[in-house]
Ligand SMILES: Nc1ncnc2c1ncn2[C@@H]1O[C@H](COP(=O)(O)OP(=O)(O)OP(=O)(O)O)[C@@H](O)[C@H]1O
């Protein structure tokens with residue numbers, strides 16, 4: 001008996017595995033755990049082998065992969081795979097050995113529950129591929145593929161000089177550059193450099209550019225891959241691409257891996273907890289990514305940068321410590337930043353004296369860095385077409401017109417009436433949440449469109465481990481505040497509240513069917529399809545209970561909506577004041593709200609009675 005991670009087990013050596021188990025069609029599956037050992041699950045038919053059973057006793061595993069298994073220590077995943085490949089000719093026809101990759105972080109989250117079906121599918125996919133290609137053979141070699149998606153680029157000419165208006169973000173990534181340049185200085189002091197950094201921001205704000213500049217500044221290789229390229233791939237290919245990517249990167253360390261559009265693979269799983277099959281490929285890719293992130297040392301010299309437009313959509317597993325635990329937010333540039341971006345992109349251009357950067361920046365509110373780069377390029381083309389010796393202001397204005405037209409088509413530019421609706425919508429959220437004492441404090445409200453959202457409010461989440469029913473109720477009201485304000489002011493409502501309504505519906509179902517907050521349903525927690533919990537455990541409920549749940553949810557939401565509407569009509573003057581300030585300043589802060597509404601403590605006192 002020997003002890004491995006605190007448990008007693010019978011270990012099988014590679015030689016014993018090769019001689020006694022391989023080539024007998026005995027392996028049900030193998031799971032590679034944490035780089036260093038493999039769990040071997042044998043088919044029950046193999047139990048008849050008394051000679052084997054006399055020597056080896058399986059570990060009676062409880063979680064997460066149930067059932068007795070054997071352990072085998074491996075030097076590294078690479079050497080294990082090499083051995084498997086080499087042993088391929090030992091297999092009997094039709095013998096298939098499914099190998100999956102897993103990590104054990106006991107209790108944190110149950111990986112096996114969702115990865116196993118994925119892997120099974122994956123194996124089937126590979127199996128058929130193989131069967132077609134070269135007869136009914138084994139499938140050891142699965143998942144290895146040429147990494148055509150991964151390109152090492154020459155980024156050494158891109159530096160922070162090419163990035164404008166992202167001073168804060170630049171400051172944050174500076175540390176990474178220093179580390180890549182002189183890892184010794186950091187490791188000697190025991191400093192931990194983040195492995196993964198998430199760049200979050202609307203399209204075209206320079207996420208890719210910043211990542212390239214980090215590599216360029218540090219003079220290290222840059223590996224890039226895009227999440228969206230995985231989506232339509234054949235099963236199994238995504239995961240193996242990720243594995244190859246990290247393998248290559250580790251050989252070239254120090255270096256940067258950049259994963260663009262990570263949301264394409266890293267979208268939250270809980271959303272589609274009930275749909276299986278469709279997302280298997282994405283999930284196995286995501287899982288492989290997590291495995292890789294966990295599998296290398298903090299100071300190994302590989303830093304993974306990822307970019308997304310929507311951090312809220314990402315699977316929380318990606319954001320845990322040791323993965324992408326550092327986030328850098330990039331926003332659409334303000335006036336001064338736009339001017340700086342114009343400066344960068346005008347550098348190679350031949351301009352006449354009329355061109356005024358400040359003026360152009362003022363003409364382009366809501367434009368991203370990419371839009372501005374486009375304008376500069378377009379202006380040069382227009383001037384060239386006109387056979388001019390220099391590019392002038394009129395060329396820029398014409399370029400702006402063209403790009404605005406293009407943007408309007410993509411409905412990125414919003415009309416004044418739309419802007420008014422958005423302002424009142426956000427003012428509704430702000431005011432409701434301000435008036436309700438249990439809602440998290442508001443920091444900032446904005447009607448500058450970013451990503452898919454037209455406006456947004458930011459809250460400071462309180463560090464609470466318990467949420468009371470009153471808190472839930474008030475949160476419902478605050479979320480409904482947007483639509484209620486639209487209805488009150490415009491006597492019409494818009495589709496802009498869709499996200500809010502999704503949130504409200506989910507929260508209301510959670511309250512009624514999950515947290516036991518509803519008197520009719522009582523203190524019973526059903527696993528509900530709108531809930532977040534992905535344990536896979538579901539208590540069934542009858543048709544009639546389902547009907548009661550639906551009714552109670554409706555009542556709850558209707559009640560909250562009425563409360564919100566009443567609150568807003570009571571404070572209609574303040575609502576208008578907030579909306580008008582938003583229209584004027586586009587982004588307002590806590591202090592602005594205090595100016596209109598008084599300090600929040602006061603409203604707490606008066607409102608704790610009213611609601
Ligand atoms: N802050 C900036 N300074 C200078 N140029 C910028 C800036 N932001 C964007 N650009 C220009 O726009 C181009 C596209 O930006 P980039 O690809 O980095 O955006 P992104 O945030 O990665 O966008 P997406 O989310 O669409 O992938 C850059 O190559 C650069 O020319």
Ligand SMILES: [Zn+2]
Nearest residue numbers: 429482497500
């Ligand atoms: Zn809203």
